[in-house]
Amino acid sequence: METLKYDFVIVGSGLAGIAAAYLLSSHGSVLLLSKDFPTESNSFAAQGGMAAAIGMDDNVNLHAKDTLETGNGLSDPRAVQCLAETAPRIVHWLQEIGVSFDQSSTGQISLGLEGAHSRRRILHAGGDATGRKLMEALMVALKERPNIHQLVNMHVLTLLQNQNGRVIGARAQFANRTQEKIEFYARRAVILATGGVGQLFQRTTNPRGATGDGLVLAYDAGASLRNLEFIQFHPxxxxxxxxxxxxxxxxxxxxxxxxxxxxxxxxxxxxxxxxxxxxxxxxxxxxxxxxxxxxxxxxxxxxxxxxxxxxxxxxxxxxxxxxxxxxxxxxxxAAHFMMGGIATEMNGQTDVEGLYAIGEVACTGAHGANRLASNSLLECLVMAFALDEHFRSENNEESEVNVSLTQYQMERIPDSQELLDQVQKVMWKAVGIVRDQCSLDKGLKTIVELQQKHPQSGLLCTARWIIASAISRQESRGAHFREDFPVPDPRLHHVDTWLRREEFPSIYKDACDDFNISQKIRRLSVVMAEV
The missing domain is CATH 3.90.700.10 (Succinate dehydrogenase/fumarate reductase flavoprotein, catalytic domain)
Known part of the structure; x- marks a missing residue:
C-alpha cells in the first residue's frame, strides 16, 4: 500500500478546510483531501453573508449578546466572545487576500440586517454569492503556496493512530478506483473540515457530500461528540x-x-x-x-x-x-446547519491527541441550541485563525511518524444512494422540524434494523446518534422542538449531550483536566441501547 507523509492532513475543502490549508502552509507541507471539488461545498453555495461588528452603532459585545440569546442557554460564552472579537480582524484579512465586499453608494462596506441581529452587521460579496466570493479568493491564494497538495474524489475510510492513541494519518481511496488505497501520514496534525449532515434529510440546502463523515471518523478514533440533536432548518x-x-x-x-x-x-x-x-x-x-x-x-x-x-x-x-x-x-x-458536532476548542483541538476539527463538523459551543444568521462562514475563518495561532506555538513542533506502529479502526465503506434515500425518509419523520417520542422511537428502531444489514455504514451511525441525542433531551430548546416536551427545562440550561465510544475512557466524570471545554461537568447521557 502506498504511503505519503505531510506535516498536516486536512479532510474537507470547504471554507474552513481551504482557509486552514492556506494558513498552515506557513508551518509545513499540507495535504487537502476531499470527496468533491471546493466548488461543490456548502461554503461555495452560501448565499448569506458574514457577520462582523464594524458599524458605527455596533460593537463586539452586542454581536456576542445576540449570539448568546439566539443560542437559547447552550452557548459557551468564551467561544461566543472569541467569535465576535475576531470578526473585524477576519474582515481586514479577507480584504487583504482580495475579497471585495459590497459597498453602499457612499463607498463604505454595505451592512445588511438578518434574523435576531440587533444591528446591521452582515457583509456580503457579489450580492447573494458571498460564500463563492470568499472561496474564490482563497482558491487563488492556495495556488501561490507550492507546499499545498490537493487530492479530490477521495473517500477517507478511517483515521490512523499510533500505539498511544494519537491520530497520525488517514487511509483513503479514490472514489473511481475502489481497490486502490493510500495511507496519508501527518507529522503534526490531522484536521477534519468535512461539513455538516444535511444530506441525511429529505429536504436540505446542503450539497451531496454533507453526510456526516467527519463525525464517524472522529468517533471511531475516540473523540467526543456533542449536541447532535440540534439541526437548524432554514425557514x-x-x-x-x-x-x-x-x-x-x-x-x-x-x-x-x-x-x-x-x-x-x-x-x-x-x-x-x-x-x-x-x-x-x-x-x-x-x-x-x-x-x-x-x-x-x-x-x-x-x-x-x-x-x-x-x-x-x-x-x-x-x-x-x-x-x-x-x-x-x-x-x-429544509435542513441547513448542524449546531452540534465533534467537541472542540476554538482552535479545533479535540480530546484525542493529533486530531482537530474545524467548521461545521466541530462543536465549540458558539452556536448553542440555534445558530445566529451569518455566523457560520465567520466561524470557519475564526477557527482556521485560531488553529494557525495554535501551531505557531513552539510546543507544537512536528514529530516523526512510525508507520510500523500504526493502529487501525474499522473502515467505513461508502454508502449507496439507495441506503441514503431510506435514511432521508426516516430522519425527516423522526427528527425533523417537530419531534415527539413516538416518531423518535420509530426512527431509532428502523435505523438499528438497517445497521444490522449494513454494519460498516457511517451514515447509519450518524443517523442513530442524532435520534438518540434527541431522545435524551426531554425538553424543547432552540432548533430541538418536541411536542411532548414543548418548553425548555430550566434544569437543562447549559447542559450538553455527549457521546463517546464505550471502550475509550469515559467522559461522564466530574473533571477532565486534559480537555478544557467549559460546562464540561454538566452532561446528558445519550441513550444508545439496542431497540
Missing amino acids: TTLYFNGFPAFLISEAVRGAGGILVDDFGEAVMKDYPLRDLEARDLVARKIYQRMQEGRHVYLDCRHIQNFQQKFPNIFARCISYGIHPTRDLLPVFP
Whole structure:
C-alpha cells in the first residue's frame, strides 16, 4: 500500500478546510483531501453573508449578546466572545487576500440586517454569492503556496493512530478506483473540515457530500461528540415537488421580504421581530401553517432592485417560471446547519491527541441550541485563525511518524444512494422540524434494523446518534422542538449531550483536566441501547 507523509492532513475543502490549508502552509507541507471539488461545498453555495461588528452603532459585545440569546442557554460564552472579537480582524484579512465586499453608494462596506441581529452587521460579496466570493479568493491564494497538495474524489475510510492513541494519518481511496488505497501520514496534525449532515434529510440546502463523515471518523478514533440533536432548518427554500431545495437567503427578509399564507395573512405578525425572528421559530411557524393545509409564500414584490441585490436567487426563480417582483415565492423549511458536532476548542483541538476539527463538523459551543444568521462562514475563518495561532506555538513542533506502529479502526465503506434515500425518509419523520417520542422511537428502531444489514455504514451511525441525542433531551430548546416536551427545562440550561465510544475512557466524570471545554461537568447521557 502506498504511503505519503505531510506535516498536516486536512479532510474537507470547504471554507474552513481551504482557509486552514492556506494558513498552515506557513508551518509545513499540507495535504487537502476531499470527496468533491471546493466548488461543490456548502461554503461555495452560501448565499448569506458574514457577520462582523464594524458599524458605527455596533460593537463586539452586542454581536456576542445576540449570539448568546439566539443560542437559547447552550452557548459557551468564551467561544461566543472569541467569535465576535475576531470578526473585524477576519474582515481586514479577507480584504487583504482580495475579497471585495459590497459597498453602499457612499463607498463604505454595505451592512445588511438578518434574523435576531440587533444591528446591521452582515457583509456580503457579489450580492447573494458571498460564500463563492470568499472561496474564490482563497482558491487563488492556495495556488501561490507550492507546499499545498490537493487530492479530490477521495473517500477517507478511517483515521490512523499510533500505539498511544494519537491520530497520525488517514487511509483513503479514490472514489473511481475502489481497490486502490493510500495511507496519508501527518507529522503534526490531522484536521477534519468535512461539513455538516444535511444530506441525511429529505429536504436540505446542503450539497451531496454533507453526510456526516467527519463525525464517524472522529468517533471511531475516540473523540467526543456533542449536541447532535440540534439541526437548524432554514425557514425559506423554494418549494417545488420533485426539485431539490434551493435556499432563499435570510437577507431577502432582511431587505423587506414578508412571509404570508394562502389568505395573505402575515405568518410572523404576532412576534416582535416578525420575519426576522430566530430561524427555529420562523421554521416552526411555517411548518405549522402547512400542517394546517395552507401554503406559505415569501412576498418580495415590493423589494426594489431585487435582481441586483440577489442575482442568483432571481435567476433560479426565473428558471422555475416565477418572477420575484411579480409573483409570490412558495417556501418550505429544509435542513441547513448542524449546531452540534465533534467537541472542540476554538482552535479545533479535540480530546484525542493529533486530531482537530474545524467548521461545521466541530462543536465549540458558539452556536448553542440555534445558530445566529451569518455566523457560520465567520466561524470557519475564526477557527482556521485560531488553529494557525495554535501551531505557531513552539510546543507544537512536528514529530516523526512510525508507520510500523500504526493502529487501525474499522473502515467505513461508502454508502449507496439507495441506503441514503431510506435514511432521508426516516430522519425527516423522526427528527425533523417537530419531534415527539413516538416518531423518535420509530426512527431509532428502523435505523438499528438497517445497521444490522449494513454494519460498516457511517451514515447509519450518524443517523442513530442524532435520534438518540434527541431522545435524551426531554425538553424543547432552540432548533430541538418536541411536542411532548414543548418548553425548555430550566434544569437543562447549559447542559450538553455527549457521546463517546464505550471502550475509550469515559467522559461522564466530574473533571477532565486534559480537555478544557467549559460546562464540561454538566452532561446528558445519550441513550444508545439496542431497540
